[in-house]
Amino acid sequence: MFAVTILGNNSAVPAFDRHPTSQVVTYDGNNYLVDCGEGTQIQMINYKIRRSKISHIFISHLHGDHYFGLVGLINSFGLLNHQQELHVFGPSPLKEIIELQLRVADTRLPYQLHLHTITKADNLLETEKLSVKCFRTNHRIECYGFVFTEKKQTRRLDPEKAKEYEIPIAFYERLKDGEDYTRKDGFVVKNEWVTEPSGPARKYAFCADTKYDESLIPHIQGADLIYHETTYLDNLRERAESRFHSTSKQAALIAKKAGVKKLLIGHFSSKYDTLEEFEKEAREVFPNTELALEGTAYTI
Amino acid sequence: MFAVTILGNNSAVPAFDRHPTSQVVTYDGNNYLVDCGEGTQIQMINYKIRRSKISHIFISHLHGDHYFGLVGLINSFGLLNHQQELHVFGPSPLKEIIELQLRVADTRLPYQLHLHTITKADNLLETEKLSVKCFRTNHRIECYGFVFTEKKQTRRLDPEKAKEYEIPIAFYERLKDGEDYTRKDGFVVKNEWVTEPSGPARKYAFCADTKYDESLIPHIQGADLIYHETTYLDNLRERAESRFHSTSKQAALIAKKAGVKKLLIGHFSSKYDTLEEFEKEAREVFPNTELALEGTAYTI
Numbered sequence: 336m337f338a339v340t341i342l343g344n345n346s347a348v349p350a351f352d353r354h355p356t357s358q359v360v361t362y363d364g365n366n367y368l369v370d371c372g373e374g375t376q377i378q379m380i381n382y383k384i385r386r387s388k389i390s391h392i393f394i395s396h397l398h399g400d401h402y403f404g405l406v407g408l409i410n411s412f413g414l415l416n417h418q419q420e421l422h423v424f425g426p427s428p429l430k431e432i433i434e435l436q437l438r439v440a441d442t443r444l445p446y447q448l449h450l451h452t453i454t455k456a457d458n459l460l461e462t463e464k465l466s467v468k469c470f471r472t473n474h475r476i477e478c479y480g481f482v483f484t485e486k487k488q489t490r491r492l493d494p495e496k497a498k499e500y501e502i503p504i505a506f507y508e509r510l511k512d513g514e515d516y517t518r519k520d521g522f523v524v525k526n527e528w529v530t531e532p533s534g535p536a537r538k539y540a541f542c543a544d545t546k547y548d549e550s551l552i553p554h555i556q557g558a559d560l561i562y563h564e565t566t567y568l569d570n571l572r573e574r575a576e577s578r579f580h581s582t583s584k585q586a587a588l589i590a591k592k593a594g595v596k597k598l599l600i601g602h603f604s605s606k607y608d609t610l611e612e613f614e615k616e617a618r619e620v621f622p623n624t625e626l627a628l629e630g631t632a633y634t635i
Numbered sequence: 636m637f638a639v640t641i642l643g644n645n646s647a648v649p650a651f652d653r654h655p656t657s658q659v660v661t662y663d664g665n666n667y668l669v670d671c672g673e674g675t676q677i678q679m680i681n682y683k684i685r686r687s688k689i690s691h692i693f694i695s696h697l698h699g700d701h702y703f704g705l706v707g708l709i710n711s712f713g714l715l716n717h718q719q720e721l722h723v724f725g726p727s728p729l730k731e732i733i734e735l736q737l738r739v740a741d742t743r744l745p746y747q748l749h750l751h752t753i754t755k756a757d758n759l760l761e762t763e764k765l766s767v768k769c770f771r772t773n774h775r776i777e778c779y780g781f782v783f784t785e786k787k788q789t790r791r792l793d794p795e796k797a798k799e800y801e802i803p804i805a806f807y808e809r810l811k812d813g814e815d816y817t818r819k820d821g822f823v824v825k826n827e828w829v830t831e832p833s834g835p836a837r838k839y840a841f842c843a844d845t846k847y848d849e850s851l852i853p854h855i856q857g858a859d860l861i862y863h864e865t866t867y868l869d870n871l872r873e874r875a876e877s878r879f880h881s882t883s884k885q886a887a888l889i890a891k892k893a894g895v896k897k898l899l900i901g902h903f904s905s906k907y908d909t910l911e912e913f914e915k916e917a918r919e920v921f922p923n924t925e926l927a928l929e930g931t932a933y934t935i
Contacts, residue, residue, distance in 0.1 A: 348711040349677050373707040374674045377649050397739045399710045407673040407703045411648040414905075428739055435735070439697045439728060441776055476741055605714075 337362050337485060337537050339369075339562070340632040341601065342378040346544075346566050346580075347400050349374070350605035354629060355400035358562070359384050360483055360539060361632075362465050368392040368408075369481060369541050375404035376411055382630045387417065391460060393467065394425030395543035396478035402429065406436050413444040420447040424459050424469070426477045427452050453479055456554075462486075470554040472545035475579040480543040482554055483635075490530035500524045539635045540595075544602065546576055547585040549592065558595045560635045562627060564602035565613050583613045587620035601627030637662050637785060637837050639669075639862070640932040641901065642678040646866050646880075647700050649674070650905035654929060655700035658862070659684050660783055660839060661932070662765050668692040668708075669781060669841050675704035676711055682930045687717065691760060693767065694725030695843035696778035702729065706736050713744040720747040724759050724769070726777045727752050753779055756854075762786075770854040772845035775879040780843045782854055783935075790830035800824045839935045840895075844902065846876060847885040852893045860935045861895045862927060864902035865913050883913045887920035901927030 338361050343354035355372025359379075366388040368375075379386055386408075394402045402425065412421060423429070430450040437444070453459070453469055456479075460467040464486050469479040489511035497507065502516045502524060510516065516524040540555035542563045555561050566580035575582050581589075583600060590598035598621050600613055607613075610626050617624040625633065638661050645653035655672025659679075666688040668675075679686055686708075694702045702725065712721060723729070730750040737744070753759070753769055756779075760767040764786050769779040789811035797807065802816045802824060810816065816824040840855035842863045855861050866880035875882050881889075883900060890898035898921050900913055907913075910926050917924040925933065 347714045349680065354677075373704065374677055377654075377674055380649065397736075399707055399736070399740060403703075403707045403710075404673065407699055410699045410703075414647045428735070432732075432735060432739070435728070435732060436697075436699070439732070439776075440699060476739075 337539070337635040338632045339539060339541075339560070339599070339635065340382065340384065341599075341627045341629050342375055342382065342384070343370075343372050344601040344603060344627045344629055345400075346564075346602045346604050348605050351608050353603065353605075354378055355403070356602060357404065358541070358627075359389075360541075362483065362485070364388065365390060365462075367467070367483070370395055370401045370543075371403075371405040371408055372400045373403040373407075376408045378629070386412065386415070387419070390419055390421060391467070392421070392423045393459070393469070393481050394423065394429060395472075395480065395541070396426060396474060396476055397429060397432075398476065398544065401544070405429075406433055409433065409437070409444070409448060410440075410442060412446065413442060417446050420449065422449045422451060422460075424451045424453055426479065427454070468554075470551070472543045472551060473548040473579065474544045474546070478543050478545065480545070480551065480554065481541045482558070483539045483541075485536040485538065488533040488536050490526070490533050492530050496529040500529060502529065537635050542589075544579065545581060546579045547581050547589065549589070551589060552593045555589075555593045555595060558593070560597045560599060560633060561590060561593070561595045562599045562601060563589055565600040565617065566602050566604045568607075568612055568616055583616040584620055587617040587624060590621045590624070596623065598624040599627045599633055600624060637839070637935040638932045639839060639841075639860070639899070639935065640682065640684065641927045641929050642675055642682065642684070643670075643672050644901040644903060644927045644929055645700075646864075646902045646904050648905050651908050653903065653905075654678055655703070656695075656902060657704065658841070658927075659689075660841075662783065662785070664688065665690060665762075667767070667783070670695055670701045670843075671703075671705040671708055672700045673703040673707075676708045678929070686712065686715070687719070690719055690721060691767070692721070692723045693759070693769070693781050694723065694729060695772075695780065695841070696726060696774060696776055697729060697732075698776065698844065701844070705729075706733055709733060709737070709744070709748060710740075710742060712746065713742060717746050720749065722749045722751060722760075724751045724753055726779065727754070768854075770851070772843045772851060773848040773879065774844045774846070778843050778845065780845070780851065780854065781841045782858070783839045783841075785836040785838065788833040788836050790826070790833050792830050796829040800829060802829065837935050842889075844879065845881060846879045847881050847889065849889070849892065851889060855889075855893045855895060858893070858895045860897045860899060860933060861890060861893070862899045862901060863889055865900040865917065866902050866904045868907075868912055868916055883916040884920055887917040887924060890921045890924070896923065897933075898924040899927045899933055900924060
């Protein structure tokens with residue numbers, strides 16, 4: 336599974352039961368956390384996100400609504416006796432802020448914490464199947480977006496055909512990896528009978544906080560899904576511009592020009608109690624848009 | 636009204652829908668915040684605490700479950716265009732931690748923020764009607780309790796008698812201040828007909844995190860209400876001791892020896908999913924004990 340689950344979709348202050356920015360990218364049984372506003376650990380409990388599966392956290396920038404929950408999460412991992420190493424990536428001086436707070440509390444973590452400082456567009460992580468890169472966005476302070484790109488291209492399974500050949504569901508992942516299936520009676524089901532070659536590798540881009548800026552496009556081009564902020568509706572375009580934020584229409588324009596398959600919009604201003612207008616405005620420009628709703632997982 | 640409303644009653648990590656430490660002391664229309672664990676601003680929204688009425692925040696110590704929500708609250712006050720000055724009291728280096736985080740976000744607060752460093756038992760605040768003092772508790776790191784003592788002693792009103800004399804309810808506060816009431820027909824209701832001299836000034840003590848320590852007693856003696864932590868039940872007394880925490884029985888012993896009127900217990904370990912045993916254990920030693928429940932206001 337390659338998906339993103341929204342934990343917080345609001346900007347600035349919590350309001351209307353919406354929370355500051357945080358989302359979990361799930362790939363191949365691992366959870367990657369992107370941003371960590373205050374209360375993220377409580378949202379994880381609410382939405383049953385397995386905290387023990389988190390090995391990497393990516394922080395876009397040091398406005399509080401994107402990272403005030405980080406120190407609490409790091410601390411709680413310690414109290415919950417998390418053993419796995421934890422890697423945190425973010426701009427300076429995130430490392431100093433976290434280390435100062437851990438030091439004054441005389442915190443002893445039972446796991447290794449690695450605080451990595453991002454200073455430019457870079458490759459942050461390479462696993463066997465996934466890469467994570469960061470790119471600069473255009474915000475009031477230093478800010479980065481993140482692109483998750485699948486490396487391994489598994490074959491596309493036709494579940495109807497797999498069912499016809501009586502292949503157990505437990506074997507489906509191995510079919511996607513190209514294996515043949517040998518039935519108990521010795522009959523061999525050839526992989527190509529039930530699968531097709533995979534399409535291109537899937538890609539998800541989190542565009543962080545940013546004003547409208549077409550220089551983002553090369554980084555997110557052709558993505559299966561992007562998340563772009565839409566703090567305001569387009570009638571407040573000047574306010575958005577002056578605060579280095581985007582409108583719904585602008586997010587949709589970026590999605591359209593970047594040729595992405597689907598757009599997820601979030602980071603709504605607390606001045607809006609309902610969100611329908613954001614979706615409506617964006618869909619006029621880019622029909623395949625959805626609101627980023629808390630607790631919802633969007634498949635990539 | 637003199638009361639304390641619990642916003643968080645759990646220790647360390649959030650669990651079982653219990654939140655880290657925070658409480659609001661209400662006196663004479665002002666709200667004083669004591670500790671500010673992560674998510675306090677969301678709990679304030681949940682329990683309809685008027686954030687605009689908060690002018691003073693007291694932080695007991697720099698373990699995260701007592702202050703990780705502070706920077707978010709300070710930030711949100713700014714975004715909500717709070718105008719009133721805000722005074723925050725806490726041990727070093729709280730001031731540096733907050734200032735660093737505000738600086739890196741290029742935060743411009745629309746109100747004056749005063750960060751006061753506590754270094755010893757001290758008088759922190761004197762208003763016309765209330766004083767707030769701090770005292771050292773016995774914890775793993777520098778930690779302070781807070782005592783709220785009423786100065787003004789209003790007279791005790793007998794509402795039955797006030798009703799007999801046809802005095803409007805709107806005048807009751809002035810009766811408590813000792814005024815006579817003149818009816819429309821010119822008849823003067825003498826104050827002493829409907830009120831009695833006040834009792835001693837009321838007092839509330841928040842004992843923060845602490846191991847069992849009788850040196851706290853002089854600071855909280857005779858209080859109308861104290862809040863004392865009870866991280867564990869008494870069968871884990873050694874664990875409590877080693878972690879500089881108290882058991883339910885120990886909290887009750889302190890309350891008994893200090894001759895207080897009522898005990899409120901909280902700061903429960905996340906290992907307990909239910910709380911009845913805490914109350915039971917404390918009541919065996921000190922019957923007038925109540926569990927500190929989130930969202931509940933306890934009159935002082």
